Amino acid sequence: MSKDGFLVYLNHEEGSIFNPAHKPIYQDMHQPLNHYFISSSHNTYLMEDQLKGPSSTEAYIKALVKSCRCVELDCWDGANGEPVIYHGHTLTSKVLFKDVIKAIKEYAFKTSQYPVILSLENHCSIEQQKIMAHHLTSILGSVLLTQPLGHQMPNTFPGPESSKKIKLAKELSDLVIYCKSVHFSNFEHSRDYHAFYEMASFKESKAMNLGPKLKRKEKKATPFIHHNMDNLSRIYPAGSRTDSSNYNPVPLWNAGCQIVALNFQTPGKEMDLNQARFLPNGKCGYILKPEFQRDPASQFDPKNLRVGPWLKKKTLHVMIISAQQLPKINKDKQKSIVDPQVRVEIYGVPDDNASKQTHHIDNNGFNPVWNTKFQFTIHVPELALVRFVVEDYDAASSNDLVGLYTLPFTSMQNGELVKISEKLLCSYYEFAHHKSCLLSSGYRHITEQDNQLKCPLQTLLG
Known part of the structure; x- marks a missing residue:
C-alpha cells in the first residue's frame, strides 16, 4: 500500500x-412527538442581534437546511394590510409574513422529511390574523396539518413519521392542532388541566429553576422530567441576550425538554453542542430521548444519580x-x-x-x-x-x-x-x-x- x-x-x-451506522435514520420514528429532542430555533428571522439587526427569509433557509424542525415567527401588523415579522418594539428590520411562509414551503423538507413546527408569536389584529391564516393555507397547501391525523383528536401526539389576552381569529385558531400554546402555572396544574397537545414555553432562567435541585431524596424522576414525558416544553433565551448569545442547552436536555430553542445565527460552544445532538439519525432534526426520559416509572434525576437503567x-x-x-x-x-x-x-x-x-x-x-x-x-x-x-x-x-x-x-x-x-x-x-x-x-x-x-x-x- x-x-x-x-x-x-x-x-x-x-x-x-x-x-457510520448512525449516519442514516436508524431510530424508531413512530414514537409520540414529545418523546424526541427537536432541533429548534429562537427568533429565527434574525441574522444578527436582537435590537437592530436585519430580519430575513435567508435566516429561515439557513436554519431549515441545518435540519431545524421548530422555527419562530414573531407576527405584527404591517402596512397595506400585510402582516410582518420582526422583533417587536426594536429597530430590527421587517420581513413580510407571506415571504417567510414561501421560504418555509420551499426549504422545509430539503434536508429532513420530518415535521416542522411553526411557533407563531401573534401580536396581530383580527384582520391581519385572517390574512395570516390565508397565507398559511394558500401557500403551504397540503403540507399544512389542518386536522388531527385520523380525523379525530387522539390522546397522544403522533410520531414524526406522518397576561393581556389577545383575541384570536377563528381562521387562525383552527390551524392550531397539536401545539396549542398555554400558560404554565405549576406541574400539578398542568397534570390536572392541560391536554397533551397544549405546550408551555419557558424562559431559560425559569426552566433552569424548574430542574432538579441538588439534594433530593424522592425515589422518582423530577417533576420536570415527568412533565416532559407527557407534554412538549419549549425553552427560549432570556430577553437580556440582546447580542443573540445562547445558553447551554445540555441541562434542559437532561430534564427531557424537547424544544430547546437557540439563536442559530450565533456560532459558539452552545450551537456546537446543538449540532452534535442532532448529528446522528440522518440529521433529520429529531433524536429519540433515552427510555428513562420516556418511561413514567422512571426515577431518573440527572443531579442525583441512583441505581437505574440510565447508569x-x-x-x-x-x-x-x-x-x-x-x-x-x-x-x-x-x-x-x-x-x-x-x-x-x-x-x-x-x-x-x-x-x-x-x-x-x-x-x-x-x-x-x-x-x-x-x-x-x-x-x-x-x-x-x-x-x-x-x-x-x-x-x-x-x-x-x-x-x-x-x-x-x-x-x-x-x-x-x-x-x-x-x-x-x-x-x-x-x-x-x-x-x-x-x-x-x-x-x-x-x-x-x-x-x-x-x-x-x-x-x-x-
Whole structure:
C-alpha cells in the first residue's frame, strides 16, 4: 500500500470517529412527538442581534437546511394590510409574513422529511390574523396539518413519521392542532388541566429553576422530567441576550425538554453542542430521548444519580496523537504559525462534565505530535456529548480557535486493533514520524464535519 493509499484508508468512513451506522435514520420514528429532542430555533428571522439587526427569509433557509424542525415567527401588523415579522418594539428590520411562509414551503423538507413546527408569536389584529391564516393555507397547501391525523383528536401526539389576552381569529385558531400554546402555572396544574397537545414555553432562567435541585431524596424522576414525558416544553433565551448569545442547552436536555430553542445565527460552544445532538439519525432534526426520559416509572434525576437503567458506566480512553497541516489563524500577527493544543470536553449530567487538554507545541502547525492520554468516566452515556477543540495557544491573550468536532458519546466508534505489515509500518513511520499509534488499542481519524474541524486530527479511542 502506498502512502497515498494509506491516507485514503485512514480518511475512509469506516475509520472515522463517527459511527457510520448512525449516519442514516436508524431510530424508531413512530414514537409520540414529545418523546424526541427537536432541533429548534429562537427568533429565527434574525441574522444578527436582537435590537437592530436585519430580519430575513435567508435566516429561515439557513436554519431549515441545518435540519431545524421548530422555527419562530414573531407576527405584527404591517402596512397595506400585510402582516410582518420582526422583533417587536426594536429597530430590527421587517420581513413580510407571506415571504417567510414561501421560504418555509420551499426549504422545509430539503434536508429532513420530518415535521416542522411553526411557533407563531401573534401580536396581530383580527384582520391581519385572517390574512395570516390565508397565507398559511394558500401557500403551504397540503403540507399544512389542518386536522388531527385520523380525523379525530387522539390522546397522544403522533410520531414524526406522518397576561393581556389577545383575541384570536377563528381562521387562525383552527390551524392550531397539536401545539396549542398555554400558560404554565405549576406541574400539578398542568397534570390536572392541560391536554397533551397544549405546550408551555419557558424562559431559560425559569426552566433552569424548574430542574432538579441538588439534594433530593424522592425515589422518582423530577417533576420536570415527568412533565416532559407527557407534554412538549419549549425553552427560549432570556430577553437580556440582546447580542443573540445562547445558553447551554445540555441541562434542559437532561430534564427531557424537547424544544430547546437557540439563536442559530450565533456560532459558539452552545450551537456546537446543538449540532452534535442532532448529528446522528440522518440529521433529520429529531433524536429519540433515552427510555428513562420516556418511561413514567422512571426515577431518573440527572443531579442525583441512583441505581437505574440510565447508569451504564463506561470509561472513555482517549489518546490525542497528532494533527496535520493546521491552518494559520491570525495572519496579522508577526508569528502566524500556530502553537497548537487540543482540549477534550465532556458535556452531560453534572457527574460527567469534564475537560482535559494537551500541552501546546511551539511553532508547528504542519505535523504536531502530542501522544497524550486522557481518561474519562461516563455515568450516563446516552446523554453525553464529546467535544474536541484545537486551539492556537497564546500566553498573553485568549487562545484562537483552529477547529473543533463534537458528537454524541454513543455515536463514537471504539478503536480497533490495527494489524498491518512491517513494510507498511515503516512506510507510515517515514510519513508521519509516529509508529506507536498503529500498535495501540485503537485508531480513529477526526476530519472536517460541517466546517467544524478544518484539519485532520488523529486520536485513539477505547
